[in-house]
Amino acid sequence: MKKMTLFLFALLLFSSTPAHAAVKKEGSLWQDESVYSIMIDRFNNGDIKNDTDVNAQDLLSFNGGDFRGIIERLDYIHDMGFTSIRLTPIFDNAKNGYHGYWVEDFYKTDEHFGTIKTFQELVKEAHKRKMKVIIDFVTNNVAASHPWVSDASKQGWFHEKQEINDWNNQQELENGWVDGLPDLNQDNPEVKKYLIDAAKWWIKKTDVDGYSLPEVNNVPLSFWNDFSKEVKKEKKDFFLLGIMSKNTSTGLKQYETAGIDSLFDYNYNAQLRKTLATTDQSFSNLYPNVVDSQPSFLRPNFMDDEYSVRFTNDIVEKRQFPGSRWKTALTYLYTTPGIPIVYYGTEIALSGGEIPDNRQQMNFRTEKELIDYITKIGGLRNQLPSLTRGTMEILYDKQGMVVYKRVYQGETSVIAINNTSKSQKVILTAEQLAEGKELRGLLDGDIVRSHGNQYILIIDRDNSEIYVQTEKSGINITLIASLIFVYILVFIFLFFIIKRRKNKKIE
Structure with a gap:
């Protein structure tokens, strides 16, 4: 009798739980991903043995973040629902090149971040959690201290030193020296071959899943045509994410045609920030960017990144509460066509102004309200195909x-x-x-x-x-019938218990 009652009670609970029929995703598409973007040096220090010339009090110096620190926090990232991580350049850099963009050697990891063996471990651990790994691959320039710069035989590897005065002039973009860094001449067949060979080598050596490409519009389209064809031969579904220069309005379509799968659109980002930093703003300016096209589905949806003032600063300037504004912004990013890319520290509403203030160290000892919200909407995005593939x-x-x-x-x-x-x-x-x-x-x-x-x-x-x-759930006949049946059984059960006790007293 007890077993029957328990069985029916379980049936009652099951029948009262609302559920919707899940739609299964066929295969894995990049538009299903959500990306956690990390500046390696500022995320987490997991190995103090590589803390050479580290000064955690100076935002223009190495602060100690490394590959081991990311490995230690992979579960933290995964538990928030992220399916990919994106890392700033891992290559050997010049002194104080904490950001990774002053490359001195394309075939070595920077000693502050760890060995290539540790990076390989990072990729393997991410893949164990079914997470993909994207790394920045720098192609536009090298550090002023790179050996090529002083090598007389490689003078043809660089454009002559010149400033960029008009950021909408494509020739100036491709030939000019950004921030005084020696600008590579990708039209030189030796330069093109070297960069493509290095890119293919890292795929073979580490099994990374994609490259993000800083200053993609400062490099000739002809180079990207060859680069994309060659690197995509190395691994199925290899992903190329282009990052445009912030102060240019160069069209995106031509880079998609050249094989770049997805492109940061800072014009769209500006509209997002304007609309979501405060209340009572119309969403109509965002509509042209959510059309049902493949580029739309693959577009990076982001509020800020390593080149931008933190979105939290925009919110504070508008005298708004960061938690509420971030929840609204993230809901929009996660539920409209595109790939949400979330800059580390967003989950704690980290603030920061211009570079390097926007690259402050991550703090893991903080309140969890926003972390819990990201976890919730991240889980829903991973469960509902309509949020990643739907019209x-x-x-x-x-x-x-x-x-x-x-x-x-x-x-x-x-x-x-x-x-x-x-x-x-x-x-x-x-x-x-x-x-x-x-x-x-x-x-x-x-x-x-x-x-x-x-x-x-x-x-x-x-x-x-x-x-x-x-x-409509309506009136659940099964539930009502189960309730009535359970009550009847309980009544009969109690009746026999009472009757048995009376008989024992008589005896």
Whole structure:
């Protein structure tokens, strides 16, 4: 009797749990990824043995972060839902080249970061967690102290020293010396071969999954055509992420045609920052960037990076609360077409101005509210194919209150973001969403059932909800029948217990 009661009680619990039919993702696509972007030297010091010339009090010096430190924090990154990591350059750098962009040797790791063996371990440990690894590969210039610079036989490897005065002049971009660094001449066949061979060598040697390419628009398109073809032969689905110069408006399409899979768009980033740093801003300026095209699905969605003032600074300047603004911004990044790329420290709302202030050390001893939120929306993005592969349609937009839907193979997600200073009520019609169903909120657990062919959403200020449209739960006949049956069994069970005790007393 007890066993039967327990069985039916378990059945009751199971039948009362709402669930929606999961849509499976076929294969793995880069648009399904979410990337945690790390400046190696500023993330975590895991090996003090390589702390040569380290000064953690000076943002222009090495601060101690290394490969071992990243390995130690892979679970931390993975548990937030990130599926990839992106690292600043790992190559041997000149003195104080903490950022990795002053390359002195393309075939060695920097001694401050660790050995190539430790880096190989990092990649293996990431792959064990089904995480991909992208590293910056510098192609535009080298350090002023690079041996090539003083080698008379390699003078043809560089352009003549000249400043860039017009950042929209492609010839000046390709030939000019950025920040006074010797500019490589990629039109020289020897230079092109050297860079491509080095890029292929690192793939073979370490099994990395992609390269991010700083100053991609400062290098000729002809080089990228050859580079992309050659490196992609080394590994299936190898990913090339182009990073444009911030102060240029060069078109992106030509680099996609040359084989660059995805490109940082700082113009879009500027619109994101303007819209999301404060409340009551229309989302309409962002719409042209969420069209249903492959470049849109692969576009990096980011709020800041190692070249930008931290988004937290924008928020503070607007006298807003960083936690609320970051939650709103991250919800938008994670639920619109594109690959979210989150700069280390975002999860603690790290602040910072211009370089190097935006490259402060990570702090792991801090409150977890924003970490928990990233974990939640990261989990939803990994579970719902509609958020990474679905079409996108705006259903409502009024001065900071926006509702849109993503649809993929029958799965419909509805995202409601209230970026206003007041609670908002939105009515969606049967023309916008299939009638006779319900929306189940996955962030706060809100359930909205259709009434009179309408869905009425109530969203508090500074709040967001991610809904999945499902069949109406209504009255659960199975649940009611199970309850009645359990109560009957419990009554019979108690009746026999009482009767048995009475018989024992009589005896």
